Amino acid sequence: MLRFPGYVSEEFFVNTGIPQGSPLSPILFVFFSAPMLEKFERLHPDLNIFAFSYVDDSYILVTSRTFGENREILEKYHEQVMEWATPNGIRFDPGKYKVMHFTRTEKCDLYPRIPGLTVKHVINNSVDPEAPKYLRILGVMVDPALKWDAHIANLESKVKKKLGFLKRISSSVMGPNLIDMRRLYITSVRPIITYACACWFVLADGKGQQFRITKKLIARLDRLQRECLVEISGAYSQTPVMVLQKELNIEPIEVALHRIATAHRVRNTNTLEGERMLKVARRPFHRMRSFACFDVHPYWVAYQQAGLVRGEIVQHYGLERSVRLGRNVSGWFNQYLREQGVLRSAYLWAEFAEKHALKAPRTCGYEAVTYMGEWCTNIMSIHLGKTRAQSTILLHMRTGHNGLNANLFSINRADTNMCPCGEGEHTVEHLLFDCVSLARQRRELFPADYGKCDDDLRRLKLRYLLTQCAGPVSAWALKNFELEQFSWTKEHLPVRTRAFPFSSVILPFLRDLSDRQGPQ
Incomplete structure (x- = not known):
């Protein structure tokens, strides 16, 4: 059927053999070309030759004691292939042939004496300085030394x-x-x-x-x-x-x-x-x-x-x-x-x-949050529903590799490791728990005395904040960390921070931790 603007023809039969894209096509081609691959092995069982083909790409692998023997075997094989191909209407172009000798020592320039084949068809030959150094076999680059x-x-x-x-x-x-x-x-x-x-x-x-x-x-x-x-x-x-x-x-x-x-x-x-x-x-x-x-x-x-x-x-x-x-x-x-x-x-x-x-970057006086946990197959769940900027800053906070002065100073990208407030190192821990410049903003998340606890409990709190409560914390960080990388996002793609996850989830969690830790 032909379909044009304003015209649709009647259905008619098109005799084109196998429909394009049909899985039968490569299967039938295998049946058709199988004699080409099998005939020589059947006639010369004493020679070690391995031939394989994928669609119209055919490869012949010969192993023997010397390169000279390999050349003679390839010449015999090519003669047999031509005897099969000519009556079947198939033509081969020797100009597209490639010859490669597998060796890790000296180069070999021998090639089968086939009309149209020259030393320039030998991979990594010593005659042509621009000769290719490898052979592409079904998408894999194979070199004579098999070094990959x-x-x-x-x-x-x-x-x-x-x-x-x-x-x-x-x-x-x-x-x-x-x-x-x-x-x-x-x-x-x-x-x-x-x-x-x-x-x-x-x-x-x-x-x-x-x-x-x-x-x-x-x-x-x-x-x-x-x-x-x-x-x-x-x-x-x-x-x-x-x-x-x-x-x-x-x-x-x-x-x-x-x-x-x-x-x-x-x-x-x-x-x-x-x-x-x-x-x-x-x-x-x-x-x-x-x-x-x-x-x-x-x-x-x-x-x-x-x-x-x-x-x-x-x-x-x-x-x-x-x-x-x-x-x-x-x-x-x-x-x-x-x-x-x-x-x-x-x-x-x-x-x-x-x-x-x-040697890990410190975020809580111990180690980055990512080093606190084992390999976890569902770690990506903390990024569900997060914007790209939220996931990025969350990853920065968890790994300790971020745009804060403490990290930049360690790689000679900042003059000081101190927070602009002057009260401590410019780290994730400091900004979330201690920075006096963020005291008012911090009330959006938790009470003022939230970070006043011993180091072990503080460490657990930070890990919990950057895992179970990653969404609100990352949104709050985008808004308050004042990092140049996220300035455009802060202005044009604002993310609201909601306090309810902290009041309903974090506070009970912290009370439970405090009970287990005993009086502080």
Whole structure:
């Protein structure tokens, strides 16, 4: 049917084969191209060759004792492909071919003797100084040494481009709220980092380090996630990444990569694809005996661990019968690994907090509020219903990295750490409890003697204010902290502070604390 302004045609049949977007199209193409991939292996079972294809992208992997043997095998394979392609009306353009030799030592300029193919088609050749250093395989940048530097650099570029788009719609004081920004990061930015991580991320465990991702590259990914979290949260740039991850309930990038990669391997265990991969990992050459060195092959180790995890999951959830019947249980795998990710994140946070507590910015004479609690999966609930500016100043108050003099003086951005009132350090604790300049404004929240208690009780009060009563406290802070960052928000987007949560919630809580503490 054709539809134009003022005209609608009769329905008529269009003979175009498979409808555009139909899932049948790639399935039928696989059936069509399968002989191209299978014929050579069937005719030459003595040669070790692995071919795979995705739509119209085909890749051929050959392993042998020398690069010269590899070239001869590729030439034979290409001849067989041409014999199949010509009668089927398929043409290949050698000008688009790429050749890459996997080596960590000397460069190799050998290439199959195919018309139209030259040394310039060899990745990282010694003839052309401008030759590409890596090969793009289904979105993964693979270099001859399998060191993954090129892939990390590529995803850094993609993430920063995406982050630039987010900067256009958001700032620390306006735009989508923090919960929405966090969701945008998890759904549209982090997948760029974790894409295909099952093939390039193998967590180092102290042995078999070859081909594993290095600590240097993990540190780059950690810095990349930190840059993203600073932007989406409005936090100060010196805020530690572990603090941001805890406050936003976002896994450390190493934990996320390990979880996603393990989930893929667990699902892939006991499948034809997984078994073939393990077979190649154990015996890369045809008729080659398995050597002890392959026991520490990173992918062999990773799949062995995935098999153990799969067994734990099946036993933990009682899935033996479902697995035996061939039912889809991947949802259980994902749930278990998410729970393990939370436990791992909590462990890393506890380790970090213990190590850095003494160096943490002080907000109550002890440590920043964020260091007082454990890893919490529902921490984002304190930002429900808050404006972007409220969430930003709340995060600043909880982490201790804020625009107050005490913090700015510690990073050489202020001449003094004292409050303008001259009565104490310019901290969140001081402004909420002691600042004489805010004595009248403070009555909007609680009685004048509210902050007069011992340090332990005072610490609990501050934590409670910045957690359970985050909304009124953040609104009050926007109005009274006199921070230049929020001056525009204060003038153009005023937020009312309401006293009823404090009179009905905080005061009973404080009375209960006082009763438990005994006479002051």
